[in-house]
Amino acid sequence: MPELPEVETIVRQIRSAVVGRRIERASLRHHDVLREVTGRALERGLAGARVTGLERRAKHAVFRLDRGTRFVIQPGMTGGIHVVGTGERDRYAVLRLGLDDGRTLLYRDIRRFGTLLLLDAGAWRRYDAALGPEPLAPDFSARDLARALGRSRQAIKKALMDQKLLAGVGNIYANEALFEAGIDPSKPAADLAPAAWGGLNRAVRRILRAAIRSQGSTIRDYRTGTGESGGFQLRFKVYEREGEPCLHCGTTLTGTHAIDARITVFCHRCQR
DNA sequence: ACGAGGTCCTGCGAGC
C-alpha cells in the first residue's frame, strides 16, 4: 500500500527514465480510475506531451508536462508505476504511456483504488494547497507538527493520517510512529502534552526515512519502480504484530478497529 | 464543523 516512502522510492527509481521523454501514445484500459477527467481527455492531454519533471507530493506521483499541466497518479492501495519494455503484458495494466525511446510507462493497479488526474496550473495549486505539509521537508519541526495537528479533537492516529493536515502518512507508518513515540493512538491530538510533539515528530521522520532507505514496505502488492519488493515490512514493530509481544516490554500487542475502521496495533503499556 | 460510516475494487485466506 503505497504511502510516502513507497511513492518516494518509485519516483526516485523511474525519474531518470521518464524525465525528458516525450509521450507518444496514451492508452487507458480502465476508466474507473478517473474522477475529474474523461478517458479521451486524459489520453489527449498526455499524448504528445513531454515530461519535464517528476516529483512526489504526499502519497502521489506528480508528472510535470511541458504543456503546463500536471499528470497525477494516486496509487491508492495497489497501484504501481513501472517503466517496462514494449509489448510487455500485464493483466492489471490500467494506463500505458508509450515513450519516445520505445519503452512504456505502465500504471498497473489490481484493485483500482488508485486515481489518475490531469491538472492545469490553477487546479494544481488548489490540489497542492488542500494537502498538509510534508513531514520530511528539511525544516519541518515539532512546532510545525503541533500546528498541523494540535487543534484536532480526533484521535492522534486519525489526525496523522488525515492528508489535509499532514501529507503522506498512512496506516502502516502511523502505527509504527506512534509506537516509537510511546503515544496512545486513540488520544485526541489536541490533548498531547506540548513536550510530546518533539518525540512524535522525530518518530515520524525517522520511520519515514528508514522506510525510504528500505525501499518501502511490501505487504501484498507493492513493488518498487524496478519491480522489487521493499524491505521495511521486516522491521515493523507493531503493524501486523497483533497478539505478539511488545519488543520493548513483552506485553501482548493489542489490535483494534476502533479508530477510523483501520487496523490499529499498539502496546497499551508503552503507549500512553 | 465534526465524526461516523459507506463506497469503490479485487485477491486472498479461512471456514464449511
Added chain:
DNA sequence: TGCTCGCAGGACCTCG
C-alpha cells in the same frame, strides 16, 4: 474441490 464470506484501506462522499 469449490463455494461464500470477511478483510485489506486511500480518498472521497453522505448523513446526522
